[in-house]
Amino acid sequence: DLTLDISEMTGVHIDPSRAPVAFGRLAIPELFAQLVEPDAARRLRALASLCDLTHDPERLYQVVSEGTRWSVPPRAALGKWLRPTRCLLARQALLSSPLLARLSQLLDDPSPLCRTRAHRRQEEKEEEVQALLLSTLSCCSRLDAAPALSHRGVTLIGRKLSHACSNIRREAAGAMMALSVIVIAMSQVCEAAVLPVLADLLRDQDVDVQANAAGAIMNTVVITTGDFALDVLPVLLELLSQRKPDVEEEQRRKALVLYSLRALTSLAEAPEGRRRLLLQLPLLVGRSEPPEEDADIRRAARTAVNVVTWTP
Incomplete structure (x- = not known):
């Protein structure tokens, strides 16, 4: 029997806390347009749907890119809004947009919660940039370490070995290992008292930090x-x-x-x-x-x- 009772079909699940998402390329712009509606409940439903879409890899970049054309979301939802910026695509869109300047204005917001979230995001972005610079320096130093050494590279990188962020410690130790393959750098590592710091990193909780520190020590103890x-x-x-x-x-x-x-x-x-x-x-x-x-x-x-x- 191929007959089908329509009453037995499961209906589409509709979450009343989310705004319906339309089909097509205008779906996301429509949700952003609802963020400026006078109805607060409708704004929150639209924001909830946008936050859900940031977990969709196919729509993430469009959500963040479209969002930079609008004003910053309500500060009460700032924490949810900034979570997707941990994704590489969202970070790229954020870096190429004026949204960071708007976030900086929130550092003086009357709301303590808003200020805390804005400070957290700014710190994360600064740490990400530092880790990226150290990673780039490490790659360049493997080809030619002379430019980094001529600009006090060992001393400057050594200051980052004790950073609170494990990503920065890992990249700094990796850059130090790349630099310490030549004799001049080995001597500078010893003279700048970097070896004790590298030794401390051998007990780090991050295995990659430990490995990079051990690699830098491996290179340096050749002359020490x-x-x-x-x-x-x-x-x-x-x-x-x-x-x-x-x-x-x-x-x-x-x-x-x-x-x-x-x-x-x-x-x-x-x-x-x-x-x-x-x-x-x-x-x-x-x-x-x-x-x-x-x-x-x-x-x-x-x-x-x-x-x-x-x-x-």
Whole structure:
């Protein structure tokens, strides 16, 4: 029986707290037009629908781009409105629009809640720009580090290693690792007292921050056999001894383990470093023999063992 009882069909779900979204390219402009309606309830429904559309990848850019042509949304909804700016497309649209200037006016708004949300957004944008600049500097320094070094790059980047934002710490440590591959930069890292800061980052909660810091130390200790270089040895050994049961998490730590092994190999070339590492030889051997161990890590561990056990 192919007959269909229309009464049994499920009706379209209509959320009374949302404004209906029309079809076609004029749907989003229509919602923005409702934001200036005198009816407060209608404005809130339109804003709720726009916030929902920012989670649609196909409409996100259009929502943000269209929104920059209108005045800033009601301050009570500012927090919801700014959430989608965490998306890359929305950030690009926001950077190319005059909306940031309007947001700056909200810093003096009478409402404490509005001021708090506006300050939070401004801080996020500033941190994003700093992380992007550091990432760009890191890429450029891999090709030619001389321009960065001639403009006090080690000192300026070193100040960002202790930033509260993990993204900035990660990019700063990555830029420092890119710079420290040449001898001049290695010397500047030592002279600017950057090594102690990098050592502190080895205990960071972000694995990528730890890996980049270990990479910078790996490059620098090639010329450094002083007291501090040996002081960082226990931390590197601790990182080497840590293992994660999760395969993916252990794979994320691969760069960290490799850089730690190579740093230990350089430290073993100093007599005191070799003496201390001989006491930890079982740990190094344990990383060089198991077949289930990553091949690159086994190779780096065997090199470390050979250097530590070398005798004239």
